[in-house]
Amino acid sequence: MFRPLPVHLPILAASLFALAACAGPPASEPQPASEDTNELGLPFSEYRESGDLVYLAGALGNVPGTLDLVPGGIGAQTRQTLENLTATLERAGLDRSRVAAVNVYLHDARHFSAMNEVYREYFSVDPPTRATVEAGIAIPGALVEISMVAVKEGVERQVVNPEAMMSPELPYSWGILAGDTLFVAGATARDPDTYQPVAGGVPEQMRRIMGNIGLVLEAGGMDYSQVANCRVFLDDPRQFQAMNAVYREFFPEDPPTRATVEARLANPLFEAEVQCVASRAERSVLAPGGPRSGSPLSPGIWAGDRLYLSGMVPPSPRSEDPGEQTRAVLGRLGDALEAAGLTFGDVDDAVVYLEDMRDYAAMNEVYREVVGGPPPARATVGTQLMGAGIKVEIMMTATRPE
Numbered sequence: 404m405f406r407p408l409p410v411h412l413p414i415l416a417a418s419l420f421a422l423a424a425c426a427g428p429p430a431s432e433p434q435p436a437s438e439d440t441n442e443l444g445l446p447f448s449e450y451r452e453s454g455d456l457v458y459l460a461g462a463l464g465n466v467p468g469t470l471d472l473v474p475g476g477i478g479a480q481t482r483q484t485l486e487n488l489t490a491t492l493e494r495a496g497l498d499r500s501r502v503a504a505v506n507v508y509l510h511d512a513r514h515f516s517a518m519n520e521v522y523r524e525y526f527s528v529d530p531p532t533r534a535t536v537e538a539g540i541a542i543p544g545a546l547v548e549i550s551m552v553a554v555k556e557g558v559e560r561q562v563v564n565p566e567a568m569m570s571p572e573l574p575y576s577w578g579i580l581a582g583d584t585l586f587v588a589g590a591t592a593r594d595p596d597t598y599q600p601v602a603g604g605v606p607e608q609m610r611r612i613m614g615n616i617g618l619v620l621e622a623g624g625m626d627y628s629q630v631a632n633c634r635v636f637l638d639d640p641r642q643f644q645a646m647n648a649v650y651r652e653f654f655p656e657d658p659p660t661r662a663t664v665e666a667r668l669a670n671p672l673f674e675a676e677v678q679c680v681a682s683r684a685e686r687s688v689l690a691p692g693g694p695r696s697g698s699p700l701s702p703g704i705w706a707g708d709r710l711y712l713s714g715m716v717p718p719s720p721r722s723e724d725p726g727e728q729t730r731a732v733l734g735r736l737g738d739a740l741e742a743a744g745l746t747f748g749d750v751d752d753a754v755v756y757l758e759d760m761r762d763y764a765a766m767n768e769v770y771r772e773v774v775g776g777p778p779p780a781r782a783t784v785g786t787q788l789m790g791a792g793i794k795v796e797i798m799m800t801a802t803r804p805e
Contacts (some may be wrong), residue, residue, distance in 0.1 A: 446771040447781035450495050451751040453802045454708060455558040455582045457495050458752035459551040461508070461782030462487045463542055470542060477514040477546045481521040484549050489525075497553050502531040503560060503579040504552040504586040506678075508784045510545065512537040515669040518547060523574040529562045533575035534589025534678040536636045536666035539760045539785020550782040552752075554581040565622035568595040568615065578619040583707060585623040589636070589678040590615045591670065600672040605642040609649035612677050617653075620681055629681045630659040631704045632711040632800070634754075636666040636676040643789050646675055647699050654699065657688050661700040662714025662798045664756050665787035682706035691742040703739050710743055712736060714756065714798035721792055725762035728795045729769040736799055737773070749801045750779040756796040760785040766795060 450459045464473050464480030467490070473483045492498055509518060515535065531551070540548050554560045563578030563585065564570055571577065571588075579586045592601040592608035595618060601611045620626055637646060643663065651658075659679070668676050684707025691702060704711045717731035733747075740746055757766060763783065771778075779799065788796050 446767055446774065446776075446778050447753070448778055449491050449780065451777075451780045452495075452555070453751035453800065455555050456503075456584065457497065457553045457555060458780040458800070459488060459491050459495075459553065460780035461506075461548045461550040461784075462491070463540065463545045463548055465542070465545075472542065472544050477517045478521050480546045481518045484547055485522070485525045488549060488551055492551075492553060495553070496556065499525060500529075501553045501556070501560060502526070502551050503554050503581045503584075504680075505531050505533040505575075506550045506782065507533060507535040508538040508540060508548040508782070509535065509669075510537070510540055510547065512667045512669055514546060519574060526574050530574045530576055532577070532579050532586045532588035532678075534634070534636070534676060535669050536589075536676065537668075538666060539757070541760060541763050541783055541785075548782060548784065550754075550780075552586065558582045563619060563623045565595075565618045567618050567622075569598040572598055577615075578623050580623050583683040584709075585620070585625055585629075585681040585683075587616055587619045587679040587681065589634075589676045590619075591668070591673045591676050600670065605637075605639075605645040605674050606649050608674050609646055609677075612675060613649065613653045616677060616679055623681070625681045625683065627653050628657075629683065629686060630654070630679050631682050631686065631706040631709075632680045633659050633661045634678045634798075635661060635663040636668065636678075637663060637789075638665070638668055638674045640665045640787060640789055642674065651699050657686075657704075658698070658700050660702070660704050660711045660713035660798075662754070662756065662796060663789050664714075664796070665789070680711070682709070684709070689739065689743050691739050703743060705743070708803040710740075710745065710801045710803070712739055712799045712801070714754070714796045715739075716788065716790060716793045716796045719792075723792065723794075724765075725757075725759075725794045726765040726769045728793075729766045729797075730773065732795050732797050733770065733773040736797060740799075740801060743801070743803075745801050745803065747774045747779075748777070749804060750774070750799045751802055752800040753779045753781040754798045755781060755783040756788060756798075757783065757785050758788050758794045762794055
């Protein structure tokens, strides 16, 4: 059953148009886009380069240069979203064959099949890895948001489909190895021999999920100790501790960075999905203020020159004001970046999770002020967070400057 996230459409629409009007060229006069801008003047870049990777901001099915969504429902919006991303790839000197990882956010998980029908046309051969969940989207009426990570020309892009796992029936690859970086598709509790769902609760499903991730890591020449970052999507936040208990078994020391949010999954039989990034590059833990004993995540993980920061939330006690919470979260992220010798200018990619999409404008106002420019690529999605009173969680990825 679809669980709509709270969105006050008139207020949100007005806020989005106000942000675009005050921060950049009018929508009727779009300017050429670059990696440090977007046509509507919102506080994110349409793409940012990060070593051998290129991060693409979350895109919607809007008419380019405007906030007008194309008519025709999920199929039309998926097609327009992928066309918008294809145009961004072209501006970055790439094409869809270079895409390594994709995140699809659906306003309604019941649109999964219709989205896939169009998506498959765009990735018919050696598709990227992918995770698909239900989430709130900032623009009223938007049914899908898609973000991507692509591989620069000249860097080997290799499909990783383990022999021990049945090939996915859906349009994604189990893994994509891009240079030293291995992207692992959002893993669910599927039997590797049959691709069918595995029965059981969160503990049983998590063991199968982590086992499947291990098979992809092994096929890519890596193991759990080389995982740098994970995103965990839970259908029921009450299962957070049960998920953590199993998760810790696979990352007993120096665990990867992580963000965990509630999200309805595409298949109602699944209770969790885990998406990971691993690296062959030298790995070390960034722990401002010292390591946190027993924590299932590290504040930051260096993988070569790339720094993955965990999704951070405001400290407790916390204000109920979303702008103040955003400032507190960015303060924590800023401290971590400073400890790493970096600034917000070195951040290439961000994901903002909002408990209530009515807070989008308030979050953006503070985000623009604190992060400054040129801003990273970004996706902003609405989802319930793992803690009472938490309105904002932000995860970032940065690169050490040359």
